Amino acid sequence: MSGVIFDLDGTLIDSAPDIHRCAALMLADEGLDPLTLPQIRSFIGNGAPVLVRRVMAAVALPDDPALHARLLARFLEHYETAVTLTRLYDGVAACLEDLAAAGRPVGLCTNKPIGPTRAVLAHFGLAQHFPTVIGGDSLPQRKPDPAPLLACLREMGCGKAVFVGDSEVDAECAARAGMDFALFTEGYRKAPVDTLPHAFAFSHHGELEGWLREYTFIS
Known part of the structure; x- marks a missing residue:
């Protein structure tokens, strides 16, 4: 899958x-x-x-x-432990539960350093959803270099994956990795949605799992 x-x-x-x-x-x-x-x-x-x-x-x-x-x-x-002002976007927890129930492999690829990444995942009780985590200091390269994204895919052990991100950096990284991209529109993006290459754009995480069930991967 x-x-x-x-x-x-x-x-x-x-x-x-x-x-x-x-x-x-x-x-x-x-x-x-x-x-x-x-x-x-x-x-x-x-x-x-x-x-x-x-x-x-x-x-x-x-x-x-x-x-x-x-x-x-x-x-x-x-x-390193800055979590008190951070919030989950609406629908994230349910989306991750849906993906787990569907048996879909899930990974995390972020430019956030690995220490703060693991701290915030633990804070929100999400660590169990991400057996594979690549942080901003896991490799010499950072996104938009495709190396972290490709390393995450290899560790997950699945041949294909869609990358879900919110920004120009993420869109470029997915394109350079030859990976399908789903764009969350409520994050830190600066450019208009239609200027970023994407297979799917969504504003609530409740939309994602349903789209994945129907989507035919092009890469």
Whole structure:
């Protein structure tokens, strides 16, 4: 049976408030004021190192590797267990239960570091649904490089899978991996839906399992 690989932030969870808080704490350590939640939300998607670099640019800090490394370490200290402001999108838990009942293989491929990923899955009681998890620091490459997505597929042991994500990064990653893409429209996407290649677009996770039952994979 064909599998399903999910992105995490912006697809299964709205973690932007926690990420915003972690970035604010990082900036406070430097005596700097926080950025707004919409600013931080717009920085999400390419992993923590890129997010910290974007924050640095937004507050006019120099693009210095040593400074970036120090700020990233501080951000990750706060981020490791940041779950209290994060919420599941509507229908996620039921969707995962439906996929399990159908016997469909499920994996997770995210640019979120593996530590915070496992912390948030445990917090919401979702870890049992994801025997295969690839985080942003599991490999040298991060999405949109296809390597993490292809590694997840190999570990799942199924020949085909659809990738479910919310962003330009996810759409590009799926295309580069030669994988079908389902687009969750309520996440952190910036571009219009019709500009991103996708086999299916949905706004509630209750729509996903039914679509998978009917969909013929093209890849």
